[in-house]
Amino acid sequence: MTDGHTITIHKSGRHVRAVRDGQVLAESDRPLELRETGCPVRYYIPAEDVRLDLLTPSGTHTVCPYKGTASYWSLPDAADLVWAYPDPEPGVAELKDHYCFYDTEVS
Incomplete structure (x- = not known):
């Protein structure tokens, strides 16, 4: 990126879980680790490792000039908890077919 903004994505072997109120929403040993200038490290979990049956698509969309347009998913008590770049x-x-959660446990 020419403006000093960088994004790096690496396959990670770290164990990542997304849990809300004791319910495991995602668990993976093969997330993508995304590092972006000015942002915390984010883990993007493959769709196969996400409990999509528990999530409801939201009408929210945001645009990142570097990553594209994000779509969001919610739980009944947690709006826009999960996002992805379709x-x-x-x-x-x-990043296609990978989901990111605001709260993840990494080991």
Whole structure:
């Protein structure tokens, strides 16, 4: 990126879980680790490791000039808890079919 903004994505072997009120929403040993200038490290979990049956699509969408347009999912008591980039920008294409949670446990 020419403006000093960088994004790096690496396959991680770390164990990542997303839990809310004792319910495991996602668990994976193969997340993508995303590091972005000015942001905390985020783990993007493959769709196969996410309990999509527990999540409801939200009408919320946000736009990142580097990653693309994000779509969000919610729980009944937690709006927009999860997001993904269904059609990510070419430079971060590996984010497709991966979900990110605001709260994750990493080990």
